Amino acid sequence: AQKVTQAQTEISVVEKEDVTLDCVYETRDTTYYLFWYKQPPSGELVFLIRRNSFDEQNEISGRYSWNFQKSTSSFNFTITASQVVDSAVYFCALSEDSGAGSYQLTFGKGTKLSVIP
């Protein structure tokens, strides 16, 4: 069974600090996909990034960066120079083939990030 663990339930940082959100996953598949979603206080879920299991190259998008390491089954998310608008709950998710072409998407419990001005 697939599993996603976000060990940090809540994190508080002061504006302009860097912060890393951890995500550890478990899967038996060799082909799988990892996602990060952001849920701001308004409640909607916003897609941030998707990675497939064959692409371990780290990615940077503005102040956001992602570190994918298959050796440790981790897909960590770093926000550089955090801003108040980054305050949200961040979800890591894993998708793998559950058989017969059907995929299951499993979300972690989320990490609530509070950026204090």
Add this chain to the structure above:
Amino acid sequence: DAGVIQSPRHEVTEMGQEVTLRCKPISGHDYLFWYRQTMMRGLELLIYFNNNVPIDDSGMPEDRFSAKMPNASFSTLKIQPSEPRDSAVYFCASSSRGLGNQPQHFGDGTRLSIL
């Protein structure tokens, strides 16, 4: 382009009543998903459709829940009869080309309160 549209945004009703949640996916997306979010259980996939056909409904909690997709642009999630423990935020999402390798785009959710 319009995103995934859900209605209503909020629903408050009494226990035992029928509740119908509605979703319009992004045009051209072949996959539609229903999720439930609660503090206790987080985000759970309830059911998903491909080309209007239900593919996996193993996440539907019990027979009181049913979902339909009569056409490519509309889906409903129905709870009958509703119970207080059904109170949650229900999200609809859509994607193209499958659950595995394409991101899902979520609606704003329906916040359901059963009294």
